Amino acid sequence: MKAINQLKTFQRIVDEYPAETPLSKFLPGFYRQNKQMGSTDRRVAGRLVYNYFRLGRALSDLPSDERVVVADFLCNTQTNSFLQHFKPDWAACVNFDINEKIDLVKKTYPMFNLDDVFPWAGALSDGIDRKAFLQSFFVQPDLYIRVNTGFEHLVKAELNGGSIAFKDEGNGCLALPNGTRLETVISNPRWYEVQDKSSQQTANYFKPQKWEAWWDACAASGGKSLLLHGLEPTVKLVVSDIRESILSNLDERFRSAGLLKYQKKQLDLMQNVDQELYNYAFDGIILDAPCSGSGTWGRTPEMIAQFETHKIEFFQQLQKTIAANVIKYLKPGQPLIYITCSAFKAENEDVVNYLIEKGLKLEEMKVLKGYERKADTMFVARLSPPAP
Numbered sequence: 396m397k398a399i400n401q402l403k404t405f406q407r408i409v410d411e412y413p414a415e416t417p418l419s420k421f422l423p424g425f426y427r428q429n430k431q432m433g434s435t436d437r438r439v440a441g442r443l444v445y446n447y448f449r450l451g452r453a454l455s456d457l458p459s460d461e462r463v464v465v466a467d468f469l470c471n472t473q474t475n476s477f478l479q480h481f482k483p484d485w486a487a488c489v490n491f492d493i494n495e496k497i498d499l500v501k502k503t504y505p506m507f508n509l510d511d512v513f514p515w516a517g518a519l520s521d522g523i524d525r526k527a528f529l530q531s532f533f534v535q536p537d538l539y540i541r542v543n544t545g546f547e548h549l550v551k552a553e554l555n556g557g558s559i560a561f562k563d564e565g566n567g568c569l570a571l572p573n574g575t576r577l578e579t580v581i582s583n584p585r586w587y588e589v590q591d592k593s594s595q596q597t598a599n600y601f602k603p604q605k606w607e608a609w610w611d612a613c614a615a616s617g618g619k620s621l622l623l624h625g626l627e628p629t630v631k632l633v634v635s636d637i638r639e640s641i642l643s644n645l646d647e648r649f650r651s652a653g654l655l656k657y658q659k660k661q662l663d664l665m666q667n668v669d670q671e672l673y674n675y676a677f678d679g680i681i682l683d684a685p686c687s688g689s690g691t692w693g694r695t696p697e698m699i700a701q702f703e704t705h706k707i708e709f710f711q712q713l714q715k716t717i718a719a720n721v722i723k724y725l726k727p728g729q730p731l732i733y734i735t736c737s738a739f740k741a742e743n744e745d746v747v748n749y750l751i752e753k754g755l756k757l758e759e760m761k762v763l764k765g766y767e768r769k770a771d772t773m774f775v776a777r778l779s780p781p782a783p
Contacts, residue, residue, distance in 0.1 A: 398480035402460060404436065405443040409459055418444065418697045439477065446470040448696035449532050451512035454504055465504065469496055469533045493530050513699060515689075518707060520740045520762045520774060528738065531766035535573050536693045539592045539770060542567040543652065544625065546586035553581050568595050570769070585651050590618050592770040593690075593763040597734050598622040600759065600777045605629045607678035612664060612721050617645040617654075619681045619734070624654045632657040633675070637664070664717045678729045680721055684714045686735040686742050690765065690772035711741045715749050722755065728782030731755065735774045738762075743774040750778055 412421055422444070426437050446466040447459065454462050467478055468485045478486040488499060501507050509529050510516055516525045542550045547567060554561050554571070557580040562570040570592065571577075581587060597619065603609060606629050611620040614634040623630055632654075636642050639661050649657065662668050687710050692698045714735070722731055733750070735742050743762070751757055760776035 398477045401436075401439050401443065401477055402463070402481075404432070404440050405447070405463055406459060408440060408444050409447065412444075412697075414701050417695060418448070419695075439475075443467060443477070445535075445696060448700060449512075451532060451696070451699040452514050453509070453511040454507055455511070456506075457504070465500055465507075469493070469500065470535070493533060513692075515702075515704065515707075515739070518739050518741060520738055520743045522762050523738060523764065523766075523772070528766045528772070531769075532693055532696060532699075534693070534769060536765075536771065537562075537570040537592075537769040538573045538575050538577075539564075539590060539595070540569050540571065540577070540587045541590045541595050541622075542569060542587045543585065546583075549583075550581055550586050564592060566595070568592055585653075588618070588621060588652065590622075591691075591765070591773075592768065593765040593773040594618060594736075594771065595622065596763050597732070597773065597775045598626060600730075600732055600775050601626055601679065601681070602730070602777075603627040603630050603679060606631065608676070609633070609679040609681065610635070610675070610677045610721070610724065611681045611683075612662075613683050613685065613717070614645060615641055615683065617648050619683050620645075620657070621648070621652050621654060623681065624652070633660065633677075634658070635660040635662040635664075637662065664720050665713070666720075668720065672724055675724055676726050677724050678726055679732065680725055680730075681732045681734070682718060682721055683734040684717060684742075684746075686710050686714065686737040687739060688736055690736045690738040690774075693766070694771070707739050707741050710737070711746060714742060714746045718746065718750055719753060722750070722753065722780065725780055727780050729779055730758070731778045733774075733776045733778065736771055737774060738772045743776075747776045747778065755780055 408425055422441055426432055443463055447463045449470050450462055450466040454465060464481045468489060472490050474486045474489045478489060485499060512529050512532055516529060519525060559571060559575055559580055564570055601623055603623060603626055605627060608631045609623060610633045612635055614620055614636050617634065620632060620634055634657055642659055642661060660671060662671060687706055725731060737743060747757060747760055755778040758777040758779060763773040763775060765772040
């Protein structure tokens with residue numbers, strides 16, 4: 396009876412879930428409207444819904460009550476009452492290797508095809524292992540934090556005190572179980588920043604020098620600016636974004652991190668911004684470009700069901716236009732750091748090739764293969780206009 400009620404709750408959520416709304420925003424509202432759900436009920440419902448979307452487009456012709464059982468089997472490594480009720484033979488094999496589990500699924504559903512999970516595998520960036528990338532959708536990514544300099548011993552002590560398992564990834568990066576409520580474990584939020592491991596690794600390509608002028612062109616919540624500030628606090632920083640509300644949130648985050656001196660501009664980089672930047676010349680520009688976000692869909696698997704192929708071209712044109720509009724503010728020989736959280740070649744290498752055709756020199760580029768370590772998959776390239 397318990398498992399049947401869990402299935403009914405799952406089906407209600409899927410039926411009421413509005414497309415284009417992040418699950419992370421929809422589920423808390425659903426729980427508030429259904430106050431009779433206890434913490435265990437919410438936890439199980441969230442697990443089933445997220446696992447259901449992790450199946451991507453695979454077995455799309457099956458009814459949702461069958462698909463969620465397949466998904467829960469593939470995504471779990473420990474047995475649970477839901478699987479034991481609906482598929483006890485699978486529940487006994489839940490800790491099998493993922494390839495063995497896929498073989499078991501195929502015996503019941505011969506039409507299962509791993510390529511259907513993410514049906515755009517042919518569009519992936521060079522060097523991405525297609526099979527490993529697709530299988531990574533069955534694994535919940537870790538929660539990564541970047542510990543601010545000087546506070547690592549305090550953060551580790553409080554995590555140990557709270558019996559929170561963590562892995563030290565080096566350079567102040569810690570991996571924790573997803574869903575860890577950091578605010579209840581770490582007493583001072585100024586000691587750390589929540590930031591994915593791949594995002595932290597982009598800082599290896601910045602290489603700022605003292606007193607240089609840098610521009611974080613699509614700053615969003617300011618994560619890359621904070622990385623830059625951590626590398627070289629003397630950098631003179633300009634941050635911009637098209638969204639005023641995002642820039643307001645950025646102010647508070649910067650204050651908490653001790654980044655107090657910077658200029659802030661609300662700019663639409665699809666347009667000519669010469670009037671706002673006519674007298675600026677930068678020693679470095681960080682362009683964390685708007686993108687499909689396909690490298691982060693392990694965290695937001697509902698996006699797989701909502702994505703359409705034409706959006707790849709849309710984002711590529713957006714990226715090319717923005718990049719062309721910002722590079723004219725670079726000093727000769729100084730770097731443009733082009734970043735996406737996309738796994739698509741059209742948004743990554745193809746845009747880099749476009750910038751090379753525009754006269755920039757490629758210094759280095761890399762796909763940051765987060766799928767190998769329960770993190771986001773990202774792309775970073777360092778380019779520069781010709782030196783005089």
